Amino acid sequence: MSIEKLPLTLTINGTKVGPVDVPVGMPMIDFLHGYLNLTGTHFGCGQGICHACTVVELNADGTTTESRTCIFGAHAFQGKSIRTIEGHAERNAQGKVIRLTPVQQSFIDHFSFQCGYCTAGFVAGATVFIDGLKRTPVRRAQLQSAIENSLNDHLCRCTGYVRYFEAVRQVALDTPGCVID
Numbered sequence: 001m002s003i004e005k006l007p008l009t010l011t012i013n014g015t016k017v018g019p020v021d022v023p024v025g026m027p028m029i030d031f032l033h034g035y036l037n038l039t040g041t042h043f044g045c046g047q048g049i050c051h052a053c054t055v056v057e058l059n060a061d062g063t064t065t066e067s068r069t070c071i072f073g074a075h076a077f078q079g080k081s082i083r084t085i086e087g088h089a090e091r092n093a094q095g096k097v098i099r100l101t102p103v104q105q106s107f108i109d110h111f112s113f114q115c116g117y118c119t120a121g122f123v124a125g126a127t128v129f130i131d132g133l134k135r136t137p138v139r140r141a142q143l144q145s146a147i148e149n150s151l152n153d154h155l156c157r158c159t160g161y162v163r164y165f166e167a168v169r170q171v172a173l174d175t176p177g178c179v180i181d
């Protein structure tokens with residue numbers, strides 16, 4: 001029995017990928033792992049619940065949204081642009097990381113994670129949250145609840161979430177235009 005394949009073209013971390021023939025129905029996370037060796041996106045529940053597999057989707061209007069790669073097939077991303085965890089930090093010409101994003105650095109500074117299995121998803125979620133605040137700032141009094149609501153769907157088996165939330169709060173406070181007094 002042959003597996004039906006269809007061409008897929010998309011942009012990942014700023015680089016056009018494809019067209020490449022991909023099995024119909026292959027989950028996006030399997031495409032990232034198996035075809036591109038982008039293994040930093042983690043497979044957790046596989047059912048759309050834990051959000052460990054979340055990547056950033058870059059929309060045509062300049063906004064960003066979160067996308068889970070376990071429940072959506074690779075072809076659902078046809079023509080789209082996404083950023084995986086490998087595409088957040090700034091790299092030099094040799095591909096070596098030279099600067100983390102404020103979200104990544106803040107997670108490290110606040111000791112936000114332990115095993116790190118959930119962290120790629122949290123980086124994606126927090127990045128989308130901060131992007132949203134740049135467009136629609138919140139009042140300082142509402143910041144904590146906004147963070148908790150935004151990251152509420154991301155599950156972590158190790159931590160109490162507090163240090164993740166503190167890290168995101170610091171980024172929001174340090175990023176001009178995100179918080180209104």
Ligand code: FES
Nearest residue numbers: 044045048051070
């Ligand atoms: S692995 Fe995708 S939501 Fe859990």
Ligand code: FES
Nearest residue numbers: 114116156157158
């Ligand atoms: S740090 Fe281990 S699951 Fe979140």
